[in-house]
Amino acid sequence: MPSNLYYLKESVYFEPLILRWYAWPYLLPPMSAAMNLTGRSLRLMKSFVANSRLHLAASQNPDLAGGDFVNCSEDQVDAVRALIDEMQTEHKDYVELRKAIVQLNDMLDKCEGMSLETLYDSVPEPLRGLVELVYDMSHSASFRMIEGLIYESSLYKPQVQSVSLGLLGGRLKERPFVLSSPRLPDENHLHLKVPFADPLIDRLFATRTRPVTREQIDAMFADVHREGGLSIDDLFTTEAPRITRKPLSDGLRVSYLGHAGLLLETAKTSILVDPVIAVRDEAHGDRVVSFSELPETIDYICVTHTHMDHVCIETLLQLRHKTRKVLVPKNGGGSIVDPSIKLMLQRIGFDVVEFEDMETLRCEDGLIRAIPFLGEHADLNIRSKTAWYFEFAGKKVFSGADSSSLDERMYKRIHQIIGDIDLLFIGMECVGAPMSWLYGALFTKPIPRDVNESRRFNGSDCASAQKIVDIFNPSEVYIYALGMEPWFKYFMGVDYDDDARQITESGRLLDICREKQVRAERLYAKQIWELN
Template sequence: MSDSPDSLYLCEDVYFEPLINGWYAWPYLLPPVTGARHMVHTHRRIMNSFVKNHKLHMMAVKQPGMAGSEYLDCGEEQVADIRALVETIDTEHADLVELSDAVRELDEMLREHTSGESVEPLYERVPEPLKGYVELTMDLEHRPSYRLIEGLLYRSPYYKPQLQGLSFGRLDAQGDRPFVMSTPRLPTGDNLQLAADYNDPLIDTLFRARTEPMSPAEVDALFAGRTARGGLDYRELFTAQAPERRHQPVAEGVRVQYLGHAGFLIETAEVSILIDPVIAPRGETFADEVISFSELPPHIDYICITHHHQDHANLETLLQLRHKTGKVLVPRNNGGTLADPSLRLLLRQFGFDAVEMDDMEELPVPGGRIVSIPFLGEHGDLNVRTKAAWFVELCGKRVLLAADSSNLEPRMYRHIADQLGALDIMAIGMECVGAPYTWLYGALHTKLVSRKIKESRRLNGSGYEQAARIADMLEPSRIFLYALGLEPWYKYFMGIEYDEHSAQMVETGRMLEACEGKGIPAERLYGKKTVEL
């Protein structure tokens, strides 16, 4: 395609960051109650620490291996900006601080109710911010608990689309982006930030321009009158150069493509299915190792999400794909527990056609089916039901995508094997030594968690023993090991660096050796991979 100054495409190296109160957004930051807990007990706490002792933070982040730690990566000149963010929480969003405190008060009240008698009289004592938004319950051992009525909370004053924002940047010369999980995204000379929520029509229009050009007048109109911060001009996001790589339709059979980290695209001539997409923008540094947005199908029939974590339910990617997505399939939810907010309700706030699937529930698709497979592990023993592996059968070919699944109960996989039969491909996540579960869930606790508990309950996937036993039962013809955080272009949210002695590399090495001994083709995936079935 020839270049034309009248046809502008979104540059392939443009990256997008959805923001919530200035922080990179992931699924637990958006539901009102979990969002309030993280705002107060993670964001405000870390920012207050920086304001009080910014020099300590500045020294700490320079040390190797500190990505993901609780130190802000900001300079001395940004202390005032961070102080302003804290003041905004305490003043403009004091109601969310009160909502967070109400969770603690409710927990304390229920911990004191040990008689086993009815909880009905306790409704009068529910803290004011939560009144009308919770159901009090008892389990069969007479222990009290509560259920958040999430549908009402999304329609309450506590759900604030005005906290949402959009940030855009371009990859640097090394193809890198700043780490996003521990530092708010302040306006800088290298980014463009807009005061807009995730339902703003700009999002779909802008990201459609990755493959469908706009005129300069249309670009100007899209950004006209908008409040923008940062030093990047919106015109710098566009180029007259059309993307060189385009989607190649499938003529026959089944094409399975690994897209990086936990992402897979499975296609036939009739249907396209995307699993856990975290699509990287294409910069010059890793241009040949990345399958980026321009190579995806013009329409994606189904996106399947395995669980809430930010490297699987990746809002950054999902919002960029919304304009071309049919349905989003998500695991069945517990229904209102603090640790397990509804992914279906969350995605529906942003216009996705999200559908829940229960354990072993089957969805017919052209030429086959999608099945939601039970998923154990990787959640620190919390009662999180929103998690599933995905089995895809098309044209008689069977593929299992089991990111982060851990074989905690071998009999479950025996039962699953009896239902599915032998596999053509099994992809298994082997992040066998994850962070303590409090790295993601600590803000939800209202009592101090001991170090012993933190170290015992980690976000672990399968090690060699667990993965090998799953493979023995499911009898795959081919095995892929993935979701390891190996690709350097994902360091901006993974923050992982391995060496040959890391447990993840040792355990996957053992798995590869075992597969070789059994004559099963196996591979530790990196970057991209295409298999024709």
């Protein structure tokens, strides 16, 4: 490279990894990480080693997108076998932890309401000192993880964290699905052995909009272990980003970022909601809102719930250098299916604030409020979920995410407090995956088929969303979080046809809104509202 100023290319994408697997929220907390890595990742890799051609054929079949098929090449079989051996030997504590959780659940299943105090000496050794034995109000025994203590133990392993950088365009046209395959070094990627809290990540992603010299680039990577065929030179360019943020002097600007992502801006405050920021490449171009269009400082990032399309570790790490605070829902405390978002994000370098239901933060020129939501969590006791309500520049915006009006009386009570709203954003993934798709590895006994099919991650259908519309009387309604944008297929793994229930149900809601003379739209790609 000549001696100039360089930017990280807009087409560079980033994947945080834990033991070579894509870091989604349930791989950060140590106990759920152990359960998923040993209960799911190992199973998939062993199946791949036993029959790699079956996996390769299935992973290339569009009809099986998002399925449990490892998308590694045949010449990576030995590398997958080595990763299996590493997990079973160097990280045997994770294997033992899963066994201990199974044993503890079996022991607690036998309890019949009598005191649990005498059982502490029988807690399996890997869990001793890390759990509290408890009953619920129906006298069913369970245990509570002492999460803060677990993060301070050897079970939290920043040393197994690394990152991968890829480049869209040229040899690689699209990103492969992230959940079913380990990410191994290859000719199309550069792997860096750095933990997520490392300042290198902040310095690197600041160069998307702040150029650096070649000497600064060399210093940035000087002591970092690197693998893969993509070179550092491949990542940088002397060309500044083509699309940048437009100045804002007054009013409220709301930008749709794709999927469930929103950006709210005033002259004094900038807020991101559930950001999943896409990289801009030649295929998708101006339809994508990418990093160069974001404010220089993000005052608040609001996340709604722990699912990976709402707490996107990949995007959050790339925004950490410019983020002041992350606002998250209050955690219930110690459930393996409901880990603390606050604790996991604090561990990787964020300043995090938890919000109770209906709690309000007053900003210099407006307010942010946490709104309870029902549904989309397979009826499990998941406390870590909230919708977000905003009042800025005389406008009211409700980011409902995957809310469902299972009990519209709750929303009527909320309406009595906040009144009618201007913009309503609501997800309508009304046929979600079965419970085992996300939580299967966290259970220690098989989930009965009928139970698994009944308890899905369903958002609102037309009837449910219509109740929310009728209650809040919005001026405008926008349906989002359907995973329709093709550049997000790498984590959504969905591809709707016109007859899909998600499309027909959301289409019915659009018709109902138009009959009510309410502006309504199913969102797709970039969209911006200037509200003065």
